Amino acid sequence: MSHISIFLELTRLKKPIGYMLLFWPCVWGLTLAFNFHGNINQFIFFMLLFLSGSVLMRSAGCIVNDIADRNYDKFVERTKNRPIASGKITIKKSLIYVFLLCALAFLVLLNFNFFTILLALASMPLAFTYPLMKRFTYWPQLFLGITFNYGLILGWTSIHNEINIAPIILYIGAIFWTLGYDTIYGFQDIKDDEIIGVKSTSIKFKRNPKIFILLCYLILSISLITVGIIMNFSKIYFVSLLVPFLHLYSYQIYKFEKNDSNKCLKIFKSNNLLGIIIFINLLIGKIS
Numbered sequence: 001m002s003h004i005s006i007f008l009e010l011t012r013l014k015k016p017i018g019y020m021l022l023f024w025p026c027v028w029g030l031t032l033a034f035n036f037h038g039n040i041n042q043f044i045f046f047m048l049l050f051l052s053g054s055v056l057m058r059s060a061g062c063i064v065n066d067i068a069d070r071n072y073d074k075f076v077e078r079t080k081n082r083p084i085a086s087g088k089i090t091i092k093k094s095l096i097y098v099f100l101l102c103a104l105a106f107l108v109l110l111n112f113n114f115f116t117i118l119l120a121l122a123s124m125p126l127a128f129t130y131p132l133m134k135r136f137t138y139w140p141q142l143f144l145g146i147t148f149n150y151g152l153i154l155g156w157t158s159i160h161n162e163i164n165i166a167p168i169i170l171y172i173g174a175i176f177w178t179l180g181y182d183t184i185y186g187f188q189d190i191k192d193d194e195i196i197g198v199k200s201t202s203i204k205f206k207r208n209p210k211i212f213i214l215l216c217y218l219i220l221s222i223s224l225i226t227v228g229i230i231m232n233f234s235k236i237y238f239v240s241l242l243v244p245f246l247h248l249y250s251y252q253i254y255k256f257e258k259n260d261s262n263k264c265l266k267i268f269k270s271n272n273l274l275g276i277i278i279f280i281n282l283l284i285g286k287i288s
Contacts, residue, residue, distance in 0.1 A: 010066065010083045010094065011059035011101075017269050019051075019058035021181075022148055024275030025174050026050035029155025029167050031282040032231070046112075046158055050151060053108045060101040061127055063094050068131035076192040116157045123150045138204040141186070145178030166230045173223025177271075180216035183209060184252070185268040188261045209258055217248045224281070233285035240284050244277045 012018050027047060034043050066073065066084045073085035083089045109120050126147045133140035152174055156167035179201065186193070186202030187209070193200060205212040224244070228237050252267050 006083050006089050007097065010063055010089065010097065012062045013055070013059060017272055018062070019054045020272045020275060021178075022058050022151060023051050023054040024272075024279060025149040025171075026054065026151035026155045027275075027279050028170060028174070028282055029152035030158060031155075031279060031286060032167055032170065032227070033156040033159035034286070035159075036283075036287050046155075049108055049111055050155065053105050054151070056101050056105040056108065057127065060098045060105070061130075063098050063101075064128050065131040067091055067094055072196055072198060075196050076189055078189055078192075112154070112158045113161050115161050116154050119157060120154055123147065126150065134198045134200060136199070138199045138201060140199065141179050141182040141201045142175070144182055145175035148178050149174035166227050169223050169230070170227050173220040173227075176216040176219040176223075177274075180213045180220070181252075181268055181271045183213055183216070184256055184264050187258045187264045190258075206258070210253055210256060213256065214249075214253055217253065221245055221248065224278070228285055231285060234288045236288045237281060237285035240281050244274055244281060247274055247277065 008014055027050060030043065030046055030050065034040075036043070063084075066082050069079070070084045070091075073079035073082050079085060084091065084094055109117055112120075126143070130140065130143045130147050133143045149171055152171045153163065153167055157163060183201045183205065186200045187206075189198075190200075190202050190206060194203060201212065202209065221241075221244075224241055225238070227233075228241075247270070252270065255263065256267055257263050
């Protein structure tokens with residue numbers, strides 16, 4: 001296997017769902033903060049920066065996760081052939097890739113204001129300790145949600161250079177969004193995870209996961225409504241929220257079957273579409 005193929009496999013660059021789920025919260029925060037009555041060139045430029053940063057940091061995070069989980073991945077059907085677990089690449093070379101990816105991400109970060117740079121750097125411990133959480137708690141998805149949606153705050157501060165209650169409320173909702181969709185995702189590996197002793201919300205709520213996922217998505221829904229009220233959005237915004245709500249409740253929760261791995265993966269991937277929909281919702285709120 002060539003070095004390029006191993007790198008692509010290691011960073012999951014062929015699976016864009018990972019970095020898109022990191023990207024959309026950044027765009028939500030940016031959209032919430034931006035004044036669309038002026039020149040939108042800055043908005044487009046910042047979107048591209050956040051997309052680049054999401055790809056780079058997600059790639060680095062995948063490698064760190066695989067290093068931390070290498071002794072577990074060998075025993076999980078879905079992950080046993082990953083480059084580090086299967087011995088296709090050494091840990092030393094993998095760490096070099098992590099350093100290079102983080103260095104490039106830092107160059108992207110330098111385009112933002114100083115406050116945003118500080119907040120982003122402060123999140124690094126979260127990004128690199130998440131892979132360890134599944135060893136100690138049934139709530140690793142909570143830590144994933146805190147980490148994955150942190151860009152929402154950065155999107156806001158990149159424009160306003162301060163933190164406001166609106167992005168914090170949406171950030172909380174986004175954390176629970178991740179808790180929901182990653183619980184669905186976790187059911188793909190639940191049997192192997194139980195055997196090797198890895199913890200997750202999928203295992204904790206395995207008897208009746210729909211109730212937990214419903215609660216998570218309700219918190220996201222309430223946060224979207226609350227943000228609309230705080231930002232004084234028009235009625236069109238609130239009507240448009242019917243679209244993501246239909247997707248969350250009539251598709252994701254209704255179609256979810258915990259014993260169907262293929263369906264779990266399909267529903268998980270549909271959250272990229274949800275990210276786009278919520279972006280459009282917020283855009284409607286800002287310009288209507």
